[in-house]
Amino acid sequence: MGASFLSRIVLLATLLFGLPSMAASRCDVNVPTERVDLAQVSLAYQSIGRASDPALLLVMGLGGQLIHWPDEVVVALCQQGFRVIRYDNRDVGLSTWRQAPAEANLTFEVLRYKLGLPVSSPYSLTDMAEDGLGLMDALHIDQFHVLGASMGGMIAQRMAAMAPQRVESLTLIMTTSGAEGLPAPSAALVQLLARRGAPNREVALEQQADLLAALGSPMVTDDRQALLHQAAQSYDRAFNPEGVKRQIMAILAEPSRVALLNQLRVPALVVHGTADPLLPVMHGVHLAAHLRGSQLILIPGLAHRFQEAFKAPLLGAVLPYLREHREDTSHWAQIEPVADRNLL
16 A cells, blocks of 8 residues: 555656656757748748647748747747747748749839839749748648747738638737838938948958847847857858848838738737837837727837847736737637728
8 A cells, every 4th residue: 555655656756856857858949940931932940839728820020030939928828728839031041942033133122112113123022921931831720829030020910811711829129010101210320221331251241230230129238249149159150141131122022911800800919129220119009000909018128139138028918918818719810891992
């Protein structure tokens, strides 16, 4: 009897104290990077978590690679019970674009954009949204949640409109509706974004560190060596400045999404920083105002980067929302027809 009781205690202790290691193993971010071949692109991705868990697709912003989703953030999302999927958008990281690049001049297209003229781009944000949907098709995932940052938030909006029966919720961080008249970034910041040519690795790292610093919060003093280290990780994994230029053109060519947002019915959380230098805070406010029923959280001091000082506030905003919607499949996105097709 005593031996049997002792065995049960040992088993119980093993189960209890084994849970953290089991959870850590389930949410291991050091999984292999895999690849899926679609019609136009070959996408590199990672899948963290159980295949049976609700899927959460992470969509990165301009020039960002899947490694730019902080590992601790990915682990925290996974530990909420999600299968977290992060990937390189076309033209960055280890993903490739199959078609030969069309002739395009970023400086010329920026000028056309400033003059209010149509912008030409080798592909669109809609094409990039199709990439994400194609990845989920390849993984045989029918319904999923989407978390997009910056350009990734713009792509996420397109995904929800293109496949409303598949998107269960949207989490949109430091992004915009693309409406005309919203505050513009500083000219100096735009120049840093467009400065993509570099004769060697050292210059490329310095340029990227300059950009990261400019995108950071005035409340935080960046360590230059840490910025250079982050830039080196990105450069050594993949360096494709021409691809980033094409992504910029896709953003410039994107029309306002206000009419689309006015029709979209989807659970949505909009998170924006009060110190965002690229997409000032009114971009987030305006976006939430045109997503009926969305929640808006403004984080004081947050700029346009995942800085260490703001990881806790960001997770504090995002995790409760995702936890609430993780198992709720009763409010998938819908497109509500409107009578006035010229609604802006």
